[in-house]
Amino acid sequence: MAPRTFSEVLHDGFELTYETDQVLYEDRSDHQHLVLFDNATFGKVLMLDGITQVTTADEFIYHEMMAHVPLFAHGAARHVAIVGGGDCGMAEEVLKHGCVETLTQIEIDESVVDFSKEHFSTFNSAVFEDDRFHLKIADGAKFFTQTDQRFDVVLVDSTDPVGPGEVLFSHDFYASVYNCLKPGGLLVTQNGVPFLQRQELVTSIARFSRIFAEASAYIAAIPTYVGGHMAFGWATDNPGLKSVPLDVLTKRFAAADIKTRYYTPAVHKASFALPRFIEEAVEEG
Numbered sequence: 529m530a531p532r533t534f535s536e537v538l539h540d541g542f543e544l545t546y547e548t549d550q551v552l553y554e555d556r557s558d559h560q561h562l563v564l565f566d567n568a569t570f571g572k573v574l575m576l577d578g579i580t581q582v583t584t585a586d587e588f589i590y591h592e593m594m595a596h597v598p599l600f601a602h603g604a605a606r607h608v609a610i611v612g613g614g615d616c617g618m619a620e621e622v623l624k625h626g627c628v629e630t631l632t633q634i635e636i637d638e639s640v641v642d643f644s645k646e647h648f649s650t651f652n653s654a655v656f657e658d659d660r661f662h663l664k665i666a667d668g669a670k671f672f673t674q675t676d677q678r679f680d681v682v683l684v685d686s687t688d689p690v691g692p693g694e695v696l697f698s699h700d701f702y703a704s705v706y707n708c709l710k711p712g713g714l715l716v717t718q719n720g721v722p723f724l725q726r727q728e729l730v731t732s733i734a735r736f737s738r739i740f741a742e743a744s745a746y747i748a749a750i751p752t753y754v755g756g757h758m759a760f761g762w763a764t765d766n767p768g769l770k771s772v773p774l775d776v777l778t779k780r781f782a783a784a785d786i787k788t789r790y791y792t793p794a795v796h797k798a799s800f801a802l803p804r805f806i807e808e809a810v811e812e813g
């Protein structure tokens with residue numbers, strides 16, 4: 529039988545196509561189309577509404593960089609929130625930090641969590657046995673306008689700004705997260721691949737700047753988010769968080785005793801050195 533193909537058409541005139549001999553799950557939930565399939569190079573691949581979300585081959589880069597950079601920069605985060613993150617790989621990395629007392633994850637689509645529990649246990653099984661993990665099935669944008677909880681770090685592990693994820697890139701959402709941060713707290717967002725999605729980064733940075741004292745970004749290269757570096761948005765009232773010295777990060781990393789495959793304190797420092805075209809996008813925002 530000929531292999532089935534799944535294509536991501538996120539950018540004009542450019543298409544990314546995966547071949548698969550085995551579709552493991554396919555469904556349309558109330559919120560989005562979900563498909564999980566096996567690919568010879570990337571392992572299990574999850575696509576939502578035709579856009580790659582996570583693969584077993586390269587998830588470690590995205591999850592380690594989005595969890596450990598903010599948490600080691602903060603140094604003492606006790607209460608953390610993840611918005612989205614349905615595959616629960618981000619939660620697994622956050623819960624490796626012993627200082628974290630509660631992790632609240634606000635995911636709109638329960639079906640993503642349910643089948644990720646079954647199919648992505650290689651990287652998320654510890655999450656579901658951890659008493660610190662609290663899953664809320666809700667729209668992240670609504671949650672932050674209603675909750676009394678206050679967080680040290682909020683991570684927005686969202687889909688791209690289309691469909692249910694669009695609201696997670698809005699000024700009002702960023703403002704309501706700001707209101708739920710503890711003093712000196714930090715918001716980190718997935719902000720797309722600037723080579724292909726420059727305007728997304730410019731717009732988020734401009735919105736952060738109207739709310740937070742510091743708006744910036746750091747980067748990592750993740751193979752399945754094609755187009756070069758991915759940008760992570762960084763918004764806080766505490767400018768010191770971006771420039772924690774290497775020796776301090778190294779001590780925190782050693783004390784946490786976390787095994788990583790991508791993150792190191794040196795990579796952490798280097799991730800804030802932006803190529804000029806990305807720096808220009810941040811300056812424009």
Ligand code: SAM
Pocket residue numbers: 576580581582590611612613614615634635636637640666667668669685686687688691692693694695696718
């Ligand atoms: N790492 C991925 C990426 O960059 O493509 C994102 C992974 S994660 C699977 C994205 C999650 O965000 C999905 O499970 C989706 O259901 C969730 N999501 C989208 N919009 C949301 C919203 N408004 N509130 C909460 N979760 C949302």
